[in-house]
Amino acid sequence: QKEVEQNSGPLSVPEGAIASLNCTYSDRGSQSFFWYRQYSGKSPELIMFIYSNGDKEDGRFTAQLNKASQYVSLLIRDSQPSDSATYLCAVNAGGYQKVTFGTGTKLQVIP
Amino acid sequence: DVKVTQSSRYLVKRTGEKVFLECVQDMDHENMFWYRQDPGLGLRLIYFSYDVKMKEKGDIPEGYSVSREKKERFSLILESASTNQTSMYLCASTRGTNTGELFFGEGSRLTVL
16 A cells, blocks of 8 residues: 655744654655645645755645655645645646645644 | 546445445546555555456445446446445546546445435
8 A cells, every 4th residue: 555644733933943754655766756735624735846856846835755755745835824734735646646645734824 | 637426425325235436537537446445554545447348346345336338437326335435435547557646536425324
């Protein structure tokens, strides 16, 4: 069974701080890694994807991938109350493989 | 703007009823998916389709069937609804070979009494 593990939280950070969200996965064959944001009562929305080891930055968001450690993370700089949501990590082996989701980490940004 | 539309946001059905959940996407995506989302269990894949008239079982297909007669439309069918199928159902679509860049519909919350 391929697994994707996330701490459920809630993770509370003050406004303006860096939020760090972590995810580990069990399948060493995994090739593609995704972060989705889900506001309460809404559907998930893709915010970042990363395919290679290292960092990928997009605005205030940075995705970090370490395949050797089977670890992917999402950093949110200058956190805003509007970033308060559940963040889902998703992994697949590439191509037409199914995506496996973690159960999500709830982030609360305190004004 | 890309769009995945699910026909019903909220449904209440009785045990044993047949339930149809419809999903339409306007992005000409090849791949379509049905997930259910439950607290503590996350998103679980029910069925998916890579092409018209093709379907593949996901992780939890029992009690469900699907239909894809047209590229833009993917239907989820509960032949005989049961209370343990009370859930949020999410349709999604993607283009091409990378099935991780999913566009989700708004979801259909089904309650089975």
